[in-house]
Amino acid sequence: MSEGVEWAVHCCLTLAWLGDERPVPAARLAAGYELPTAYLNKQLQALVRAGVLESVAGAKGGFRLARPLEKITLMDVVAAVEGPEDAFQCQEIRRRGMGAGAPEGRYRAPCAVSTAMRRAELAWRRALAAQTLAEIQAAAERQAPDLGRGVRRWYGQDG
Amino acid sequence: MSEGVEWAVHCCLTLAWLGDERPVPAARLAAGYELPTAYLNKQLQALVRAGVLESVAGAKGGFRLARPLEKITLMDVVAAVEGPEDAFQCQEIRRRGMGAGAPEGRYRAPCAVSTAMRRAELAWRRALAAQTLAEIQAAAERQAPDLGRGVRRWYGQDG
DNA sequence: GGCCTGTTACTCGGATATAAGCTGTCCGAGTGTAGAGGG
């Protein structure tokens, strides 16, 4: 899996801690985690296309959350970065080779292998959609209650 | 996800339909689905290393199931082909940049983002482990009851 | 003093190189088989 997912989630949490007062530039977010600025910008653009973030152009511009953290699920972020298509793609190899001269209606029903894989992937997607970023933020603050304050201080220091 | 997973599952089903009378060469299995022989051989070797298949060397050699289909889960096959490591790898970016000068015990607990992603992946793995290849075979035969006969006929034709 | 305008600096956004991993291929080591020869 692409590591851009981790970057995206952390950036969303950071944006939430900073509040929506003013947008945060990609370069600033990248500095906060020592990430390559331009490449992180690419991931943020994907989040904008998915409707998770909003981008503000011009001076004092940057990115901000498009909606509150309670309404953003892990599924939204993963789908934005990794793409909406399924990880397992059935190539229908059952029709090739020995299955070439099969009667017409044999392949009417989807491949049993594909069905089984899709069932597992659905469980994954459901687990992702069941968790909002707000819950993750709450879990992080349960570990370190002053995390939000620390983020705001770091961004206020020289930003 | 690698398409070798689909190949591996279909080959296991084929081996089960043919029975354990005699091992089946990789070239024969590849012909059955019009797959590149040498590359399929690579995937089959991975299954052997995982203990799912057994390989027989020499003339009249080939591959056979190491245990009955009821005792092989989708998880076994996926882990054998894709590798046992998790898809989501936490890079611990929370420690970099703004989190560099944090106190000692802050990162004692695992990252909340990583925990959330791991939870979803665990659901995926559980769904994979809950399905045996025998159940998939049963589902396939429910769609086409004469599938096993067809496979045996094709392999008996010129093999 | 207030308003308008031109400049400017800063931002996003997409087009462009580079590296890694998946896909595909090839050849050698090993081994069971089959056949021939001898007892």
Add this chain to the structure above:
DNA sequence: CCCTCTACACTCGGACAGCTTATATCCGAGTAACAGGCC
């Protein structure tokens, strides 16, 4: 007729290229802020 030895052909197994995808980077279009000039 049966046993043994030898040569062989077939198999797996790992080492070697080609290509798609992910990673990283750069530069241009656009825009909001700001300063200066004009009313």
